Amino acid sequence: MNLQAFLVVAAALVSVGLFGALTQQSIVMLMMGLELLLNGVILGAAAFWYFLAPAGTEGQVLIVIVVTAMAIEMAAGFAVTTAIYRAKRIDMTDDAAELRG
Amino acid sequence: MTTALFVVLAVISVVAGALVFRVDSMARATFLLLLSFLAVAGLVLMTGLQYLGVVIVLMMVIEMVVMAVFMIMYMMNPAGLMPMSMFHNTRGSAVIAATTFVALAGGALLVDWPVRGGAPAPDLTMALGESLMSGQMLTMMTLGVTLFATIVGTVVLAAGRGRYDRLGDELDAPESDDRDRGGVGR
Numbered sequence: 001m002n003l004q005a006f007l008v009v010a011a012a013l014v015s016v017g018l019f020g021a022l023t024q025q026s027i028v029m030l031m032m033g034l035e036l037l038l039n040g041v042i043l044g045a046a047a048f049w050y051f052l053a054p055a056g057t058e059g060q061v062l063i064v065i066v067v068t069a070m071a072i073e074m075a076a077g078f079a080v081t082t083a084i085y086r087a088k089r090i091d092m093t094d095d096a097a098e099l100r101g
Numbered sequence: 102m103t104t105a106l107f108v109v110l111a112v113i114s115v116v117a118g119a120l121v122f123r124v125d126s127m128a129r130a131t132f133l134l135l136l137s138f139l140a141v142a143g144l145v146l147m148t149g150l151q152y153l154g155v156v157i158v159l160m161m162v163i164e165m166v167v168m169a170v171f172m173i174m175y176m177m178n179p180a181g182l183m184p185m186s187m188f189h190n191t192r193g194s195a196v197i198a199a200t201t202f203v204a205l206a207g208g209a210l211l212v213d214w215p216v217r218g219g220a221p222a223p224d225l226t227m228a229l230g231e232s233l234m235s236g237q238m239l240t241m242m243t244l245g246v247t248l249f250a251t252i253v254g255t256v257v258l259a260a261g262r263g264r265y266d267r268l269g270d271e272l273d274a275p276e277s278d279d280r281d282r283g284g285v286g287r
Contacts, residue, residue, distance in 0.1 A: 001107045006144070007209030009111040011202050013118055013141070019198035020122045023188045028168070028175050029127065032134050035164075036118050039141050042157065043114075050148035055219025057232035061240055063145075063153050064233070067160060068244050072251045074164055078171050079255035086261055091175040094189060 006047030013040030025092045031077045038070050107147060114140035125187070127172045135165040152226040 013036055020033025042063055049059020081091065090096050117137040121130045138161035146154035222228035233241045257263075267277040 001103055001147070003214055004209050005107065005111070008206045009115060009144070011205035011209060012115045013137075014205060015198045015202035016115065016118045016122075018201055019194050022194035022197060023122065023191050025187050025189050026127070026175065028172050029122070029130065029187065032121055032130060032168070036121065036134065036137065039114075039118075039138060043141050043144055046145045046148045046150060046153075049150075050221075051217055052215060053218055054221040057222075057228050057237070060150065060153060060225070060229045061232060061237050063150070063157075064229075065240065065244065067153075067157065068248065071160070071164070072247060074168065075251050075255050076258075079258035081171070081175065083258040085175070 003047055003051035006051070007044060010040040010044035010047065013037070013043060025094055027077070027081045027091060027093055027096075030093060031074065034073055034077075035070055038066055038073070042066050103147070107144070110140045110143045110147070113137070114144065127176050128169070131165055131169050131172050134168075135161060138165070149221060150225060152229065 017033045017035070017037030017040060020036060021030050022033075024030045024033060045059050045062040045066065049056075049062075053059065084090050084096055088095075114137045117133045117140065121133045121137070124130055124133065139158060142154050142157040142161065145157060264272060267279060268274045269278075
């Protein structure tokens with residue numbers, strides 16, 4: 001158990017989350033991918049705090065920020081999903097393409 | 102012992118996370134994601150952050166239950182009755198994800214990390230609380246304002262009809278424009 005092992009696991013979580021967020025058609029599944037990605041960030045922050053700078057509290061504060069970001073992402077994401085579904089009966093990312101450049 | 106626990110939790114977190122996008126049931130996906138989160142919380146607990154580890158466990162359990170409600174609302178392929186592809190652009194995404202993993206893991210393994218500096222505070226929860234209430238006060242206030250903005254924003258987004266739809270732009274309509282009559286004073 002060392003910093004490198006923790007960071008490789010965190011990198012795997014970020015990559016899997018990124019893959020999910022990019023491939024999923026359902027908006028709910030897309031958000032699961034984003035959550036998984038942020039989960040990797042939490043693990044990375046905890047590892048950096050423990051193995052490099054345990055004397056400070058910055059690593060812990062970073063985890064608090066990421067956990068809050070996950071809650072905000074869930075709430076805002078589902079509010080947007082509800083709004084777009086009510087307006088256009090859309091629950092898939094492919095259909096919600098009116099902002100495509 | 103510690104190494105074995107680390108390996109088990111690490112494998113569970115990554116495999117369960119990957120299975121989230123392999124199973125064709127969104128209900129199973131939700132609970133696999135919860136399993137992945139719990140394994141990560143276990144890894145965080147292994148670094149000695151008891152308070153944050155427990156916060157992650159509690160928050161993720163509640164969050165996945167809330168997510169299950171929305172998952173049922175917007176379910177694709179309910180009960181396996183409508184088999185369909187839930188993916189798009191799989192190959193490009195796999196390349197991007199693999200590249201990201203190689204870059205991040207390569208960086209983690211190749212960088213010459215500095216040695217560990219200092220020792221953890223005796224009471225980590227106390228240290229975090231004191232930090233948030235002194236040096237990191239700006240962070241805490243920003244989080245609070247952001248959460249409040251989220252509450253307002255989500256209510257505005259999720260509300261189908263607000264008072265301006267019912268009573269006009271100046272809120273002075275003699276009678277509210279509702280689909281069904283009723284309510285107090287009408």
